[in-house]
Amino acid sequence: MAAGDRPFLRFDSVTRQFGETTAVAGVTLDIRQGSFVALVGASGSGKSTLLKTVNRLIEPTAGTVLLEGKDVAGSQPSRLRRRIGYVFQGVGLFPHMTVAENIAIVPRLEGEKIGHGAIARLLELVELEPALARRRPDELSGGQRQRVGVARALAGNAHLLLMDEPFGALDPITRDALGRRVRDLHQELDLTTIMVTHDMAEALLLADRILVMDAGMIVADATPAQLLAGQGGKIAQALVAVPREQAQALADLTR
Ligand code: ADP
Ligand code: MG
Numbered sequence: 001m002a003a004g005d006r007p008f009l010r011f012d013s014v015t016r017q018f019g020e021t022t023a024v025a026g027v028t029l030d031i032r033q034g035s036f037v038a039l040v041g042a043s044g045s046g047k048s049t050l051l052k053t054v055n056r057l058i059e060p061t062a063g064t065v066l067l068e069g070k071d072v073a074g075s076q077p078s079r080l081r082r083r084i085g086y087v088f089q090g091v092g093l094f095p096h097m098t099v100a101e102n103i104a105i106v107p108r109l110e111g112e113k114i115g116h117g118a119i120a121r122l123l124e125l126v127e128l129e130p131a132l133a134r135r136r137p138d139e140l141s142g143g144q145r146q147r148v149g150v151a152r153a154l155a156g157n158a159h160l161l162l163m164d165e166p167f168g169a170l171d172p173i174t175r176d177a178l179g180r181r182v183r184d185l186h187q188e189l190d191l192t193t194i195m196v197t198h199d200m201a202e203a204l205l206l207a208d209r210i211l212v213m214d215a216g217m218i219v220a221d222a223t224p225a226q227l228l229a230g231q232g233g234k235i236a237q238a239l240v241a242v243p244r245e246q247a248q249a250l251a252d253l254t255r
Helices: 047-052 077-083 099-109 116-125 130-134 142-154 172-188 200-206 224-228 234-253
Strands: 009-018 021-031 036-041 062-067 084-087 160-164 192-197 209-214 217-222
Touching (some): 084 142, 099 116, 099 130, 142 160, 200 224, 200 234, 217 234
Antiparallel strands (some): 009 021
16 A cells, blocks of 8 residues: 555554453544544443544554554554644543643653743634633633643644543533634644544534444444435434434424
């Protein structure tokens, strides 16, 4: 295969067992550079586990994950996490550190410092005032905290952005605004983005490819347009039915 055809990220028969539980069951998948992929599925379907095999927060029990053709198992976890932005489920900012210190933490793992100017630019990317750099997480709103989480994920000049239910705890308006900001950043910074969500509406609105997971397997791999046209199979369609029925109910109200 020529280098240009090489997938940016490849999961090759990735399996992860936790005792008797098979969290991820032989996932094989290629992700193209520049794509915005949503990983959707019910709670416990294996989304977080699959995502975490990319930055080695979880090691597969079988199979390999290749980033730009190289097995991630051969890379230092700290170096890998410097290159791969990761937005945690539930934010995960350190409460005793300022916003600036929280943002600087990933580069620091690799012995690098990032200055005030860089912090200010990162805050600007996520549309936060530079003055917020000196605050602690408990002095921020939920939406501001999540924006800091995104700024931190981008602090290492990552080209790959992994997000685990990043907007789950936010009110709908903040969630919508932040979702659109992340979509714009994806474009501006030429990122490859994988976003875990249980919200099919969010996936349909933000992603250009939707993977549906069920019991550790990818059961659908389709574009939003294909899913909206009824493709992708039963499990995917059951998820699409939720926002569709809500939209229909709203439309009926105005008739
Ligand atoms: P999702 O993110 O889709 O909700 P997860 O990947 O977190 O799903 O979990 C998939 C399955 O693996 C679940 O049955 C979960 O209970 C199990 N699991 C995840 N992490 C662990 C762990 N550290 N120890 C034991 N079981 C786990
Ligand atoms: Mg999860």
